Amino acid sequence: MAMNGQTTRESTEEEDDHNNNGQDNSVNNNGNAAGNQSDGPHRIRTTCDIHSSMDELGYFPILLQDVLWDLGNTVKSLYVTDHYSNPAIGDYDLTRVHIHERLEISRGMRTRSVHNSTMTHITYTASISNAAKRALWSLCYTHRQELHTTKCRHLPRRTSGTEETMVPLGEDGQDRINILARVTAALNNDLEGVTAEFDRTYEKLLKAQPGSPSWKPKLPEENHRWKRMIPLAPPSHRPARDSVTAHLALSLIF
Structure with missing residues (x-):
């Protein structure tokens, strides 16, 4: 894993089987190669760059470091971002932040906790900010x-493993602080x-794209409106897009 802004490249999917047969074999068996290519859908190659950083200057990363200082922890947090590139769905980022602390009996460090961004983002900054906020x-x-x-x-609080944010209220008589705290919690939720x-x-x-294993044409009467929103399970490492893409998706599906 690269540190301080450097990246390493990995492949997340295998190439087509007919590409692994060797050049000579492909030349001598052109007919077979053509047949193999038509047996199934072409696999799209996805690549992943891993970016590591301990010097993020966004609002939430700085605020996170302030809280750690108040807790007596002077070790900078480590942000690890997986940047995926896929020709079919574009680029997206997924970030996890590692909270480190020094060991008392040695000069080493240990990971105290790890916090993931709630979903993948199409910008590095948004992914970093989301992971820092959850931490x-x-x-x-x-x-x-x-x-x-x-x-x-x-500051707002969130129990690990949940999506419900709580904001502590002020003392009796501090109506302005109390009402703003309630608004902050509501907006975050x-x-x-x-x-x-x-x-x-x-x-x-x-899933609705042609070529997807679960894709099938939908008749107009099959469309339905959103039901009441339910909480999601812990986020998976699947691609997601920004608000503009999601808005377009809503208009396309419904």
């Missing part, structure tokens, strides 16, 4: 007792819900 909310919940005397006590809808919409769009 931030989770740490604020886990270490709420240690943070109760710091300015970070006002709505954002997570919209993100989940986009993810499901893009998944449906992929």
Whole structure:
């Protein structure tokens, strides 16, 4: 794995079987090669660049580092982003942030926790920000007792493994802080819900493409409206797109 902005390239899918038979064999058996190519759909090659960084300057990465400082942890977080390239669906990023801490009995470090972005993004910055935000909310919940005397006590909290955000209220009489805290929590929950809808919409769009194993033509009367949104299971490493793509998907499917 490369560090500090460097990348390594990996292949995530195998090439076609007829490409592995050797050049001589392909030349001598042109007819067979042509037959093999028509036996099934052509596999699209997906590549992955792995980018590692410990110096991210976005709003949420900086705020995450502030919280770690208040907790006595001076080790910078490690951001690992998988950048996938696929000719059929475009480029997308998936980020996980590793929270490290120093060992007391040696000079080494250990990984305290790892937090993933909720979904894949088409920009590096958005993927980094999403992973840092989820790490931030989770740490604020886990270490709420240690943070109760710091300015970070006002930050939203999220129990690990859930999508529900809580914002601590102020003291009695602090109506302005309390009402803004409730609005902040509501907006964040709505954002997570919209993100989940986009993810499901893009998944449906992929399945509806010709050539997909589950694809079949739909009659107009088969279309239906969205049902009540339900929470998603922990995010999988599947491609998802930005809000513009998801909006287009909604208009195409429904």
